[in-house]
Amino acid sequence: MTGINTITKLEDTPQRLAAHYYGDWTLYGLIVDSNPNVFVDNVCLPGSLIFIPTPIVEEVEHTV
Numbered sequence: 001m002t003g004i005n006t007i008t009k010l011e012d013t014p015q016r017l018a019a020h021y022y023g024d025w026t027l028y029g030l031i032v033d034s035n036p037n038v039f040v041d042n043v044c045l046p047g048s049l050i051f052i053p054t055p056i057v058e059e060v061e062h063t064v
Contacts, residue, residue: 003034003053010046014039021052030055 004021014028022030032039035050044050 003051005049005051008038008044008046008048008050012044012046013042014044015042017044017050017052022055027055 006017008017014031015025017031018028019025030053031050034053035044035048038044038048038050
């Protein structure tokens with residue numbers, strides 16, 4: 001999995017981080033799913049190292 005690591009601040013929320021890194025706050029689930037131990041009640045623990053995954057943006061063919 002590719003992405004970047006960042007240190008969280010007191011005012012960071014998953015939605016705010018998603019809006020900053022992806023340009024779309026609705027992708028916050030990618031961040032929460034990648035860092036389940038950092039987010040408590042939709043607020044992150046300040047000073048935590050989190051992983052921001054790179055979303056798949058190209059079309060992918062699926063076979064059934």
